[in-house]
Amino acid sequence: MNKKILLVLIFLVIIFLNSNVLIFRPLLSVIPIKTTNGSVINEKDALRRGFITGAFDYYYKFSVNGEDYSNPSYDEKYKVGDTVLVEYNETFPFMNRIKNQK
Numbered sequence: 001m002n003k004k005i006l007l008v009l010i011f012l013v014i015i016f017l018n019s020n021v022l023i024f025r026p027l028l029s030v031i032p033i034k035t036t037n038g039s040v041i042n043e044k045d046a047l048r049r050g051f052i053t054g055a056f057d058y059y060y061k062f063s064v065n066g067e068d069y070s071n072p073s074y075d076e077k078y079k080v081g082d083t084v085l086v087e088y089n090e091t092f093p094f095m096n097r098i099k100n101q102k
Contacts, residue, residue, distance in 0.1 A: 028087055028096070033087045034087070034089075034090050035086065036063075036085075036088065037062065037085060037086070038061055038062030038083070038085075039082065040058045040059070040078045040079060040082040040083075041059050041060065041070065041080065042058070042080045043058065043059040043070065044058060044059075045058070045059060045072035045073075056076075057072055057074060057076050057078065058073055058079070058080060060072075062086045064090075064093040067093065069088070069093050069094055069096060073098060078098075085098065085099040085100075086098060086099065087099045
């Protein structure tokens with residue numbers, strides 16, 4: 001029984017840590033969204049095995065009603081200072097993504 005509980009907890013932690021990719025970004029396809037401009041900032045997100053290969057992508061940042069929000073770009077093509085079009089949920093701006101991202 002303890003092993004099952006441990007497996008469930010590990011599964012929940014994985015979902016929590018990846019909630020942006022697993023939950024929020026797909027939801028933006030079915031809920032009302034707004035768009036705004038954002039910019040790529042000098043904050044790195046290590047990619048899988050990035051600690052070995054040094055691979056990373058940058059975060060982007062945007063503001064809504066005076067609050068700043070940021071997320072990884074999930075694309076190595078973006079460079080610091082690039083302007084990106086961000087889709088976000090008006091009620092919950094932390095749910096966002098770069099528009100037309102693959």
